[in-house]
Amino acid sequence: MHPFLEKVKRDSDSFFVHHTKIEEQLPMHSHNKHQMSYVEGGVAFLNTRNKSYFFPARHFIWIPAGREHNVISRTSVKFVRNIFFPKWVIPKDHKLQERGGIFPVTDLLMEMIYYTEKWRGDVTKKDKTQLEFLLALKNIVLDAAENPLPIVLPTTENETLRPILKYIHQHIDQPLYLDKIAEEFGQSSRTLSRLFQGNMETSFLQYVKLSRTIKSMEMLLQTDLSITEIAYSCGYNSLSAFSYAFQQIVHRSPKEFRKQTELKNKTS
Template identity: 85%
Template structure:
């Protein structure tokens, strides 16, 4: 076991605070505590066995105890701020016991995360004020965990689909049609459609739509390109079609999303 994971697991009753980039170096793993991660200065993805969660600036990710995962970044990240919550502090009937997600960081929660910047390692009841502070943070997390960011990209280990998914990501600026991609990879459209539904529980069209929107979110946060340039770079033929699809999923316009998160 990685030495870092041993430290997280050694006291099941305590919180554990760890601010570092180390999460990028870990393989798929799990631990006995819930994990809150906030990425400072970059865009990252939480990967589980069958899903990839995009989390941009001003959002935190919640990973339930026991969930296999790792965190990767496509951009340079200044810091990943991790706070591990013992299972007992989350009410047994609360959805955060079992369900992860991406949630917006309120100004108060952001200030609380930064307040822990110099803390390291286990924090238990004997630590007094620090422990009570993290209990208060837990209550704030419970309050804000009502509106998850609705962007989850299915993944799969299916050997037929993996090169097709890579092709989609590499050609997201192009028109992507089921029949043409099926032919390109030696499948019938019907077979390829079934592969998506059976292995990823989504349609080919929905997967392409999610990939386009996630790519656009990255570009909105990481570039100074105009909304129009981003729309065409993500495969949309018009800014109106892009704005409609974006609002349908994110419940904000591309411009609003950029202003709120940059």
């Protein structure tokens, strides 16, 4: 077992605080605590066995205890802040006991995360002041969990689909049609459509739409390209089509998403 995971697991009743400038490069793993992670700078993904969660600036990831996962960043990050919650602090009937996701970081939650930046390792019931603070932070997390970011990209171990998914991501700036891709990989359109529904519980069209949206979110955060340039780089043939699709999934326009993120980063 990785030494870091041994430290996290050694006391199942304690909180565990871990802030680092270097990401823990871990394979798929699980532990006996809930994990909240916040990444400063960069773009990262939370991967589980069957889903990939994109999380942008000013959002945190929540990973339920026992859930196999790993976190991969697409770009270099400034800091990774992790707080591990013992199972007993989350109400037994709360959705965070079983459900992971990406959630917004409010100004208050941001300040509370930063307040813990000098803490290291276990926080137990003997550490009364720190424990009370983390229990208060937990309540803020429970409130934030009411507004998840609706960006979840299904993944699969299916050997037929994996190269097709890779092809989609490599050609995201081009027109992507079910019949053309089916022909490219020696499948019928009907068979490929069934493969998506049966293995990923989504349609080919919805997968492409989500992939384009996630790529555009990365570019809005990581580049200075205009929104029109990003639209074409993500395979849309007009700004209006891109804006409509983005708004449907993110519930904000591309301009609002970029502006809100920039303003929040300046105040962080």
